Amino acid sequence: MKTIAIGVGENENIIQACHIFKEKHPKTNLKLIYRDEDLVKAVLDEKIHGVVRGSLPASNIMRELKENYPDISRATYINGDEYEFLLTPVGIDEGETVEDRFRIVEHCIDFLKMLGKKPKIAILAEGREDDFGRGEEVSKSITESKRLTKLIEENTSEEVKNYYILVEKAINDNCNIIIAPNGRVGNIIFRTLVLLNSWPSYGAVTFGMDKIYIDTSRDQSIEGYVRSLTLANDLDQLEK
Incomplete structure (x- = not known):
């Protein structure tokens, strides 16, 4: 089964977005992540097909990602x-x-x-x-x-x-x-x-890396997070 990881911070719209997404895409597994460092690990994990930042803070995540992918942009x-x-x-x-x-x-x-x-x-x-x-x-x-x-x-x-x-x-x-x-x-x-x-x-498509990573605002709406999850899911299918 395909797995997409998504970061869960203070914006609870993420949780509701995940429920809505799962109703439309029951064959895609969602992995909820609550710490910056674990989201970076998810990007590097070959078993995870795509990652959405969700409502976790961006600065630490981007800094860590640039150490592995110095050419990334959004x-x-x-x-x-x-x-x-x-x-x-x-x-x-x-x-x-x-x-x-x-x-x-x-x-x-x-x-x-x-x-x-x-x-x-x-x-x-x-x-x-x-x-x-x-x-x-x-x-x-x-x-x-x-x-x-x-x-x-x-x-x-x-x-x-x-x-x-x-x-x-x-x-x-x-x-x-x-x-x-x-x-x-x-x-x-x-x-x-x-x-x-x-x-x-x-959300923001991230370039310069060999993994699907969609960056999102911490202030996004439920619908916005659903769209980001959908994009990650669709890009994985497109790349195959």
Whole structure:
């Protein structure tokens, strides 16, 4: 029987989500984990097919995972009736350089192609193009967004456009890979769309490792945790 491990922290939505998931997927075994270190062990356990962070704190888990998988990165998978996209970086210490973000873009491209989808990439910055000069950080972000766009154009065959700060236009244009200027901005976009406005998210897909690991917010809803468990279950079937 397939086994998916999920972390149980202070958010009891996890427990209810597990009951709902089991009703829909009775052939998948769920293993509830209550400590950070045990969740890391589950990722490394070959007998466990997928792992969902659930409501355990992320910092210790990601630190431990990076010791075994130094190239890991994450992208939140948001999917609704009228939109579907990967949003990244979303970890507050991720995507700090243009090179980091380009590596994440490559992972997102591979993931969407595995799902049979054509990538359409949007690059974001902390201002419009004509905001250059309105502060050092804004100018740096605009310059880096141009560099990243050019890097993607020169090294991939995928459609890419620099939307600067206009995230609403990127979503309206049905871009399915949205690259925030850094992980802090990406995290705020995620919280605004998913936790405040209830856009459906499957959690964050983790790249750069040979195991299915879905990262989730500690504040996610019951439905959100069900979607994360479903994604882990579906990805295991897809990879086979």
